Amino acid sequence: EVLHTIWPGEFVDSPEFRATRIHPRQPFQVMGFEVDTINSVQFSNHTGNCRAVLGSARRVPDSTIAANTRAKGATEPCYKHWRGHVLKSDELCELYEGLRLNGITDYDYVLTGYTADRSFLERLVGIIKDLKQGNPQMVYVCDPVLGDTWDGKGSMYVPEDLLPVYRDLVLPMADVITPNQFEAELLTGRTFSTQSEAIEVMECLHARGPHTVLITSADVDGARKNDRLVVFGSRNQPGRRRERIRMEMPRISAVFVGTGDLFAAMLLAWLHRHPHDFKLACEKAVSAIQHVLHRTFHCARELAGHEKPNSAELELRMIQSKKDIEDPQVTLHASSL
Numbered sequence: 633e634v635l636h637t638i639w640p641g642e643f644v645d646s647p648e649f650r651a652t653r654i655h656p657r658q659p660f661q662v663m664g665f666e667v668d669t670i671n672s673v674q675f676s677n678h679t680g681n682c683r684a685v686l687g688s689a690r691r692v693p694d695s696t697i698a699a700n701t702r703a704k705g706a707t708e709p710c711y712k713h714w715r716g717h718v719l720k721s722d723e724l725c726e727l728y729e730g731l732r733l734n735g736i737t738d739y740d741y742v743l744t745g746y747t748a749d750r751s752f753l754e755r756l757v758g759i760i761k762d763l764k765q766g767n768p769q770m771v772y773v774c775d776p777v778l779g780d781t782w783d784g785k786g787s788m789y790v791p792e793d794l795l796p797v798y799r800d801l802v803l804p805m806a807d808v809i810t811p812n813q814f815e816a817e818l819l820t821g822r823t824f825s826t827q828s829e830a831i832e833v834m835e836c837l838h839a840r841g842p843h844t845v846l847i848t849s850a851d852v853d854g855a856r857k858n859d860r861l862v863v864f865g866s867r868n869q870p871g872r873r874r875e876r877i878r879m880e881m882p883r884i885s886a887v888f889v890g891t892g893d894l895f896a897a898m899l900l901a902w903l904h905r906h907p908h909d910f911k912l913a914c915e916k917a918v919s920a921i922q923h924v925l926h927r928t929f930h931c932a933r934e935l936a937g938h939e940k941p942n943s944a945e946l947e948l949r950m951i952q953s954k955k956d957i958e959d960p961q962v963t964l965h966a967s968s969l
């Protein structure tokens with residue numbers, strides 16, 4: 633199965649432990665997790681990148697993509713078409729009923745990602761509540777996919793009515809969240825541009841529920857200007873010493889699709905493996921991603937020759953990165969804050 637044909641909103645279950653849903657199912661399986669997947673959408677290809685090229689939202693109807701691509705004369709076109717299906721909220725409940733009837737809902741983790749529909753997200757909330765009632769130890773990892781920043785300007789690529797559901801219903805149930813900067817700002821209603829403001833925003837997020845917060849990419853203290861990208865992490869778990877970390881890395885000059893999904897998956901896996909070493913878990917998760925992205929960029933440039941790599945050439949090299957995913961060399965170190 634190809635990574636990009638599966639979008640998030642899934643359940644996972646592992647022999648090493650029981651878990652639910654991951655979008656990038658492959659990295660979990662490579663790491664020995666057994667995963668149950670519910671595809672919230674099943675598409676022929678990803679619909680990303682258009683935003684970078686066109687400045688428009690991703691996951692727009694393919695007629696719009698094609699029209700915009702022509703209109704703006706993009707030299708680095710996204711996939712111009714897509715076909716496929718979105719899972720309806722009733723269909724989600726039907727699948728969950730099947731799991732329940734068979735008594736196979738004792739997951740250790742649930743991971744959710746991209747959702748474009750309010751009623752689907754509300755049903756998901758109900759399911760997670762139910763799962764947590766059955767197993768209070770279950771850890772819910774939420775990637776609150778809402779939007780991103782392009783050329784310094786944030787925009788949402790899901791309907792706006794999802795924001796209050798994430799903020800008021802999802803966050804209180806989430807144990808771990810992985811927003812990018814724009815999403816963290818939306819969820820708290822506070823913008824930030826310095827490290828100390830970022831820390832305050834993470835505090836606000838803790839206050840709303842999750843004990844572990846990762847801001848997966850941020851532009852603080854002029855990082856973006858210097859083509860750098862900053863990751864912040866904060867863990868505030870009862871009975872444990874409070875920890876905050878910062879990682880900084882060069883920004884690779886390409887727009888990848890699926891990095892947010894990969895981040896959430898790698899983080900879950902490495903937090904599981906290193907429950908008592910938050911810093912190391914973050915270092916391994918981010919280093920693994922960097923190995924995948926550098927390999928992807930290198931391969932894409934070879935394929936593209938003198939042209940700019942296109943979406944197909946920039947598909948994440950997951951299979952080729954199997955060893956880096958299983959056992960990432962820590963090439964990026966975190967500093968404690």
Ligand code: ATP
Nearest residue numbers: 780812848849882883884886890891892893895921
């Ligand atoms: P998505 O758009 O897939 O939902 P996101 O905005 O949630 O992504 P990001 O924060 O953009 O997620 O990316 C996640 C991680 O991927 C970052 O922490 C970083 O390690 C890596 N990454 C993404 N893009 C780049 C890049 N251009 N250069 C270097 N690293 C990158």
Ligand code: MG
Nearest residue numbers: 780781812849
């Ligand atoms: Mg991003």
Ligand code: NA
Nearest residue numbers: 810811812848
């Ligand atoms: Na993210």
Ligand code: MG
Nearest residue numbers: 777812892893
């Ligand atoms: Mg994301």
